[in-house]
Amino acid sequence: MIGIRDLTHVYPGTRRQPARVAIRDLSLDVAEGEFAILSGPNGSGKSTLFRILCGMALPSRGAVTIAGHDLFRHPRAAREAMGVVFQSPAVDKHLSVLENLILHCDLHGLTGAERRTRLDEALGWTDLGARLGDRVDTLSGGLARQVELAKALLTRPRILLLDEPTTGLDPNSRRSFLGALTRIQAERGMTVLMTSHVFAEAEDAGRVAIMKDGVLLAHDTPSALRALLGTEMVVVQAVDAEALERRLVRDLDLAVRRHGDELRLEETENGEGLPLLERILTRYRPDIVSISIKQPTLDDVFVHVTTGATPKVKELRRTGT
């Protein structure tokens, strides 16, 4: 449903700044009806990719198809198939909720009875019923996001693109927004591609793609990504993480990943974590602030993939004694 092929985007240089590669040879497919999350650290190229997918920017090279339409040759046909929720508000805050939605209907040629049906349908997914006459700038952050979602749903899009839609929301609003999104996606069989750097949001996704420095580093189901790190991992908070990392590698020949003050020993299989923890604790107790065993989460996968010098997860071999 969304096909990205060999996409490269280079921001042109200026007199003050050299040209900068934002996306490098990226290929990615999102199948029909799939809920995909695109994640990556700040500056990884997510927003640039989002702008390209919305048809707001043309890449240096590559092709994108949206619902079978070449986005760059037939942008209008591609736009008709998609709804977009931007990270920043994209409504007129001087107008009421209903006025904003009607304006959006006008932009998409929805009038008369069809408009009323679509409005009822889109508003049915939200808690905006009692606030339709209120100006958007009087709404809470959560409700303002719901206006964005309702606006995107008015056109019954086959594809929904969302750019970090939960940024700035409190946990309850975030849960509520994502709950509604998940229900809509399941009911309509919509294809959803959402950028996010909150990995808790990715647990329910069909597939998760992780970008860094414009390169796609991983793209798989959440469970497959977690499996890259084994079933258990030992996490050590050290007094001096760098020094302890050197000693673990030298003394025990362990593959260690350092993330700030934290050392991670990944790819530990079921039952292997506890003996490893005991061994480390016995030998380096004075150097350790805390030590624990945990099941890898998508957050851990994100940290693993986007930090450290080791590029391929499976090449990390546990070689402890």
Add this chain to the structure above:
Amino acid sequence: MMRVAAALARREFTRFIRQPQRVVGSVAQPVLFWIFMGAGFTGSFRPPGMEGVTYLEYFYPGVMLMMLLFASIFSSITIIEDRDQGFLQSVLVAPVSRLAIVLGKVFGAASIGLSQVLLFAMAAPFLGLSMPFGGVLLLLGGMALASVGFAALGFLVAWGLRSTAGFHAIMMVFLMPLWMLSGALFPVTGGPGWLGVVVAANPVSHALTLLRAPFYAGPAELFATPSYLISLAVTLTWAGGCLAASMWRVERRERGAPITA
């Protein structure tokens, strides 16, 4: 396409009338300007060939032009605000033609300018200014054409800018001289030769002709007057050119740099 343009224009106008301070300020300021300047210059206003015309009367179309010029152009500032506040991106990703976006914004800005001038026009009978129905239509047509041209110019400049302060600065540098050298403030007849050239080349002075002439001649007479027809052609070309250039700007999308290696 026109439905989309109308929806966007309606939005502009709704935003305008929901800001009472803006409505009052945009009308009161030119009116005060007109009254004070008129009071000051009426005694000394004796241009050759304009006997019997008071400065208040002379300056009246000039104030109309000022209102159209400034209101139409500064209403285009909402483009910068729309970009800042995110609204513009939702319009740009909608499956609508770029011409509809340009027309919507331009017609919206022009309607704001026109509404202000129409309020001001209520003062005309008190000056003893009257015109036949055909003249009223001609005046309205001239005002609409001029305001669309000015709004399209505002759109063209605002589209490439990120700061409203920058837009104000740029527009004031160009607008004030254009307006002052249009004949709105003082008659340009009898001035130095270069002034005549500047006025003839200034599109704003042609727009002024479209506004002033219907007060003194009927449609039949005006359409037989070469200078009026030239002004009409210049204003039409100006408005069409600015609209076309705005379209071209909106069609252009951010493009990645070509890869040479």
